Amino acid sequence: MPRFAIRERLDVFEPRRLIRSAAAEIGFRHSCCLELAIVVSELVSNVLKYGAPGAIAFDKVVDQQNGAGLVILATDIGPRFQNLELALQDGYDDRGRIDPGSMLRRGGLGTGLGAVIRLSDSFAVEYAVGEKTIIVKRYVTRPRRALRE
Numbered sequence: 001m002p003r004f005a006i007r008e009r010l011d012v013f014e015p016r017r018l019i020r021s022a023a024a025e026i027g028f029r030h031s032c033c034l035e036l037a038i039v040v041s042e043l044v045s046n047v048l049k050y051g052a053p054g055a056i057a058f059d060k061v062v063d064q065q066n067g068a069g070l071v072i073l074a075t076d077i078g079p080r081f082q083n084l085e086l087a088l089q090d091g092y093d094d095r096g097r098i099d100p101g102s103m104l105r106r107g108g109l110g111t112g113l114g115a116v117i118r119l120s121d122s123f124a125v126e127y128a129v130g131e132k133t134i135i136v137k138r139y140v141t142r143p144r145r146a147l148r149e
Helices: 009-025 030-050 100-106 112-118
Strands: 003-006 054-063 067-076 122-128 131-139
Touching: 003 009, 003 030, 009 030, 009 054, 009 067, 030 054, 030 067, 030 112, 030 131, 054 131
Parallel strands: none
Antiparallel strands: 003 054, 054 067, 067 131, 122 131
């Protein structure tokens, strides 16, 4: 599983390129490859905003029920989510509504985890001492209903 350190904004380019390549190799349509690159970008952005340094990794996965796909893991040293359900909503972080006036300073639109959810088939967060890992999966053939673990 390739693993990439995340310390600065430039650290997004290599994982984005390789996720698109890996996705194409296992049969994802071009548009889906681009969506996976967005997922990687959003996860890297969150690591940089809330928990740098961190890392992102991905690997091929074959699920008996869903078939071939990719799993992406984003690990950081940031704090636990105070309210994960809130953070998954567009325009919110884990503490509440994001002030629209602060969007440019934050470097985004406040839709990061919401976009990750929409572009993935499975989303989970695991905590270990001093770190958290977001785990997402996307399958070549998307399940009828997105899975939330």
